Amino acid sequence: MGCLLExxxxxxxxxxxMIFLAxxxxxxxxxxxxxxxxxxxxxxxxxxxxxxxxxxxVYAAIALNKLYPQKSVVEYSTDIIGTIPxxxxxxxxxxxxIHMTGLIARGYAEFIIGNFLPQTPISxxxxxxIAVCAxxxxxxxxxxxRTAQLFFFFFMFPLILMPFLLRDMKPDFLFPMLEHxxxxxLKGALIPQGYFSxxxxxxxxxxxxxxRGKGMRSGMLTILGIALMLTCxxxxxxxVFGTQAADYLYPVMVAFRYISIADFFExxxxxxxxxxxLGMFVKISIFYYATVLGTSQWLGLADYRPIVxxxxxxxxxxxxxxxxxxxxxxRFDVISFPFYGxxxxxxxxxxxxxxALLRKKGxxxxxxxxxxxxxxxxxxxxxxxx
Amino acid sequence: MYANCSDVVFRSFRIGGTIxxxxxxxxxxxxxxxxxRSVLSVLMQTKLPKDSPLxxxxxxxxxxxxxxxxxxxxQCLEAIANGNPVLLIDQQERAIAFGLARWxxxxxxxxxxxxxxxxxxxxxxxxxxxxxALLRRQIKTPALKMEQMQIGGYTQxxxxxAYMEGIVDEDLVAEVRARLGxxxxxxxxxSGYIEELIEDxxxxxxxxxxxxxxxxxxxxxxxxxxxxILVDGTPFVLIAPTTLFSLLxxxxxxxxxxxxxxxxxWLRYLFTAISFLLPSLYVALITFHHEMVxxxxxxxxxxxxxxxxxxxxxxxxxxxxxxEALREAGVRLPxxxxxxxxxxxxxxxxxxxxxxGLVCHRGRHHRDCxxxxxxxxxxxxxxxxxxxxxxxxxxxRLVGNHxxxxxxxHPPEHDSLAGRAVLDTSRTDQGRGMEGxxxxxxxxxxxxxxxxxxxxxxxxxxxxxxxxxxxxxxxSLKWGLVAGMSALVCILFAIExxxxxxxxxxxxxxxxxxxxxGWVLSMFDLPNLPGPTTMINEIFEPLGHYxx
Numbered sequence: 002m003g004c005l006l007e008x009x010x011x012x013x014x015x016x017x018x019m020i021f022l023a024x025x026x027x028x029x030x031x032x033x034x035x036x037x038x039x040x041x042x043x044x045x046x047x048x049x050x051x052x053x054x055x056x057x058x059v060y061a062a063i064a065l066n067k068l069y070p071q072k073s074v075v076e077y078s079t080d081i082i083g084t085i086p087x088x089x090x091x092x093x094x095x096x097x098x099i100h101m102t103g104l105i106a107r108g109y110a111e112f113i114i115g116n117f118l119p120q121t122p123i124s125x126x127x128x129x130x131i132a133v134c135a136x137x138x139x140x141x142x143x144x145x146x147r148t149a150q151l152f153f154f155f156f157m158f159p160l161i162l163m164p165f166l167l168r169d170m171k172p173d174f175l176f177p178m179l180e181h182x183x184x185x186x187l188k189g190a191l192i193p194q195g196y197f198s199x200x201x202x203x204x205x206x207x208x209x210x211x212x213r214g215k216g217m218r219s220g221m222l223t224i225l226g227i228a229l230m231l232t233c234x235x236x237x238x239x240x241v242f243g244t245q246a247a248d249y250l251y252p253v254m255v256a257f258r259y260i261s262i263a264d265f266f267e268x269x270x271x272x273x274x275x276x277x278x279l280g281m282f283v284k285i286s287i288f289y290y291a292t293v294l295g296t297s298q299w300l301g302l303a304d305y306r307p308i309v310x311x312x313x314x315x316x317x318x319x320x321x322x323x324x325x326x327x328x329x330x331x332r333f334d335v336i337s338f339p340f341y342g343x344x345x346x347x348x349x350x351x352x353x354x355x356x357a358l359l360r361k362k363g364x365x366x367x368x369x370x371x372x373x374x375x376x377x378x379x380x381x382x383x384x385x386x387x
Numbered sequence: 388m389y390a391n392c393s394d395v396v397f398r399s400f401r402i403g404g405t406i407x408x409x410x411x412x413x414x415x416x417x418x419x420x421x422x423x424r425s426v427l428s429v430l431m432q433t434k435l436p437k438d439s440p441l442x443x444x445x446x447x448x449x450x451x452x453x454x455x456x457x458x459x460x461x462q463c464l465e466a467i468a469n470g471n472p473v474l475l476i477d478q479q480e481r482a483i484a485f486g487l488a489r490w491x492x493x494x495x496x497x498x499x500x501x502x503x504x505x506x507x508x509x510x511x512x513x514x515x516x517x518x519x520a521l522l523r524r525q526i527k528t529p530a531l532k533m534e535q536m537q538i539g540g541y542t543q544x545x546x547x548x549a550y551m552e553g554i555v556d557e558d559l560v561a562e563v564r565a566r567l568g569x570x571x572x573x574x575x576x577x578s579g580y581i582e583e584l585i586e587d588x589x590x591x592x593x594x595x596x597x598x599x600x601x602x603x604x605x606x607x608x609x610x611x612x613x614x615x616i617l618v619d620g621t622p623f624v625l626i627a628p629t630t631l632f633s634l635l636x637x638x639x640x641x642x643x644x645x646x647x648x649x650x651x652x653w654l655r656y657l658f659t660a661i662s663f664l665l666p667s668l669y670v671a672l673i674t675f676h677h678e679m680v681x682x683x684x685x686x687x688x689x690x691x692x693x694x695x696x697x698x699x700x701x702x703x704x705x706x707x708x709x710x711e712a713l714r715e716a717g718v719r720l721p722x723x724x725x726x727x728x729x730x731x732x733x734x735x736x737x738x739x740x741x742x743x744g745l746v747c748h749r750g751r752h753h754r755d756c757x758x759x760x761x762x763x764x765x766x767x768x769x770x771x772x773x774x775x776x777x778x779x780x781x782x783x784r785l786v787g788n789h790x791x792x793x794x795x796x797h798p799p800e801h802d803s804l805a806g807r808a809v810l811d812t813s814r815t816d817q818g819r820g821m822e823g824x825x826x827x828x829x830x831x832x833x834x835x836x837x838x839x840x841x842x843x844x845x846x847x848x849x850x851x852x853x854x855x856x857x858x859x860x861x862x863s864l865k866w867g868l869v870a871g872m873s874a875l876v877c878i879l880f881a882i883e884x885x886x887x888x889x890x891x892x893x894x895x896x897x898x899x900x901x902x903x904x905g906w907v908l909s910m911f912d913l914p915n916l917p918g919p920t921t922m923i924n925e926i927f928e929p930l931g932h933y934x935x
Contacts, residue, residue, distance in 0.1 A: 096919070100919050100920070100923075104920070271676075271679065296897075297897075300893065300897055301893065302890075302891075302893060302894045302897060303890045303891050303893075303894055304886070304890055304894060306886065307883045307886055307887045307890065307894060307898050308894075308897055308898055308901055310879050310882070310883065311879065311898060311901035311902045311905055312901060314875075314901075314902070314905030314906075314908075314909070315901065315904060315905050315908070317905075318905060318908040318909055318913060319918075319919070321913040321914050322908070322913045322914070322916060322918035322919065322920060323913070323914065323915070323916055323917050323918035323919070323920045323921045324914060324920060325914040325915055326914075329920070332924065333920055333923070333924060336924055336927055336928055336930075337920075337923045337924050337926070337927040337928075340927045340930045341923055341926075341927055
């Protein structure tokens with residue numbers, strides 16, 4: 002089915018880069034502040050804990066894909082838990098993704114409005130982004146993959162700028178390490194692990210990967226890379242701001258405002274923002290694509306392209322729905338997302354995987370019994386006769 | 388047939404003094420000396436027995452390598468048109484065409500549009516045979532295939548489709564062959580005709596087929612599995628398929644060591660982006676984002692812009708248009724006039740414009756970037772697609788200028804450049820204080836809420852009437868939204884229906900249902916309506932509180 006809907010092919014490296022951008026694009030701006038709130042000066046440890054969710058998610062996605070190589074989560078859920086529960090679960094997943102796409106678009110727009118375009122109506126920012134993403138989604142998985150491949154390198158650019166902050170860094174902020182034990186850093190990991198669970202998106206893309214053998218390797222490397230990058234960023238935010246990091250909404254932006262090279266390269270935050278918009282574009286496209294593809298798989302449509310724009314309208318609507326302001330948006334990020342995201346994207350897939358494995362075993366056993374049965378019956382009758 | 392054609396020569400003579408024969412050829416397209424020496428004189432002096440077969444004549448008497456027998460009038464006409472003399476012999480059913488075509492052609496010269504420092508210096512010419520030979524000289528394997536066809540009702544232009552068998556994708560060759568076969572046109576005078584007729588998106592301003600006049604570029608692309616289309620009468624060869632990045636390559640990239648050429652290539656990408664974005668960036672910086680410009684530079688810019696009566700956008704547009712005009716003049720004007728015009732244009736008028744205050748000196752930045760632009764495209768860009776690509780890029784840039792201008796409007800007090808500069812300096816003087824965004828929640832809770840309350844109670848009466856006015860405003864906004872959404876839905880249908888109508892009913896129903904849901908949703912006052920986000924927040928709130 003998946004093959005019929007989408008003709009494109011991507012490589013496992015492209016998929017890794019897509020997932021990398023999908024996870025890190027929104028995590029990078031907000032995580033230092035969210036983690037810092039709970040973990041204080043241990044916030045650099047949090048991404049390491051959070052990445053555990055990522056590894057689990059990747060494992061679940063890839064193991065499930067090995068059982069059902071040509072199918073996405075929306076399709077194999079009906080195979081695993083039966084038609085009606087499977088369809089219900091598919092609906093839940095789709096609802097999750099369309100809702101998340103809306104919220105991500107909203108988060109993006111809030112960031113742009115808050116930092117750079119204070120006078121522009123928020124709807125303009127959201128709608129233009131969704132329009133661009135719709136174009137990418139219509140072009141198919143191949144172009145999204147290539148975009149991710151290209152933008153991945155741009156996204157690394159801010160890392161090059163980090164050393165210019167060295168003179169503002171104070172190693173003292175690191176200490177005392179683990180003052181209150183591991184608990185604060187674990188708590189700080191709660192929100193990042195929500196982002197890590199987004200790696201489950203690869204279940205939509207794995208059917209199109211040509212070298213699927215390398216899927217596990219590239220998926221795990223991706224998670225490792227995300228964890229490393231987040232650790233790096235958290236560390237340098239901590240070294241620059243100390244525990245104050247949590248007081249900023251977007252500490253990374255503020256930190257980059259500090260950079261001044263030779264009194265000429267200043268206000269580099271706009272460069273970082275440009276790069277970040279590229280990442281956000283990939284992220285929204287990926288979520289959008291997963292929603293659109295999943296919906297057409299769920300309904301058994303012949304082509305996914307016609308529903309791209311209608312779903313775009315829904316995404317735009319969801320990005321406004323019951324979110325009057327930034328506080329409400331970030332409330333969802335803090336209160337619900339750390340549990341909701343992993344529930345839908347890590348725990349449910351793991352359960353699915355467990356059930357699928359049990360089913361497989363059951364099938365094998367029943368097959369074994371089928372072959373055993375005549376012999377048993379035979380011996381039985383023999384005994385009776387005896 | 389050839390009535391009123393003074394350039395066609397009919398020469399009648401007798402073979403061996405007995406059989407009447409007629410040679411037809413076009414003056415100037417045929418190697419006359421060779422025709423006289425090896426055909427006419429041989430045939431006239433021979434002693435030929437009567438009614439000997441034509442083949443014998445070919446085999447024994449005429450020392451010309453390329454000669455063919457013709458059986459129809461059309462074949463003869465084609466041969467004559469291509470410069471091959473045709474010999475008609477009395478009482479023979481067939482005619483003979485001799486491959487003695489020769490016309491004046493340009494020598495192989497260094498390509499004008501794509502120079503290199505290191506690399507072969509030969510370029511294609513207007514003659515198809517020479518061009519094909521240039522390719523064959525470099526690629527010696529028989530796997531290099533050249534399929535010949537004729538396009539153009541009147542011009543009968545010869546077109547050669549070249550590709551490497553075994554490297555190229557066969558489907559690609561079949562597709563190109565089919566597209567070339569579909570062409571119906573009176574005349575093909577340049578490969579641009581073919582290019583426009585076979586590309587994927589003819590309406591797009593961007594080139595989708597690479598054109599080159601370098602044999603080495605063509606060979607390189609053939610070896611990479613692309614196809615080349617050679618057209619008689621032009622030195623420009625088409626190469627397809629192409630990507631943006633192959634338009635930005637130079638053949639020299641392959642001849643230099645990899646480190647150097649990689650660096651140069653990245654530099655080229657960088658400056659392509661810069662030449663694309665710089666003017667609009669300039670407008671954006673000067674008009675809205677003064678804080679991005681280093682302060683001292685900003686002050687000197689403000690000083691030089693003081694005398695300019697136009698906004699930066701008009702200034703940039705003026706510069707763009709002037710530059711385009713000068714460039715066009717430089718290309719079109721006769722050489723003798725051209726030099727004078729460019730001096731007058733660039734120096735005198737430029738200086739005058741600056742002095743008259745039409746543009747500021749900072750325009751010089753502009754001019755530099757334009758000069759770079761042309762330098763880039765003359766020097767590094769090997770491809771003559773440069774011209775078309777260039778124009779489209781510039782159109783895009785002009786549009787970009789406009790878009791930048793309207794994208795974001797800051798409050799007017801920030802608009803004056805000098806004022807902003809002062810603001811900027813004062814800010815830097817204060818030191819790099821923490822200017823981050825504190826959490827808005829805290830601000831609202833602690834400070835502003837009480838004072839806001841007080842103000843509200845004071846101005847209650849006024850605020851009520853304002854609220855009413857606002858309500859009216861909002862309801863009109865609402866109707867605007869409804870109309871806008873309905874229009875959007877109609878546009879959606881118009882866009883998607885052609886594709887959708889071919890799909891099964893289920894797809895149509897889904898499309899209609901989704902559009903309808905979106906349309907209905909947009910009618911509500913969404914931000915304040917409880918929705919999925921509220922629901923999920925309700926579910927997970929206990930867990931969140933546990934965390935706190």
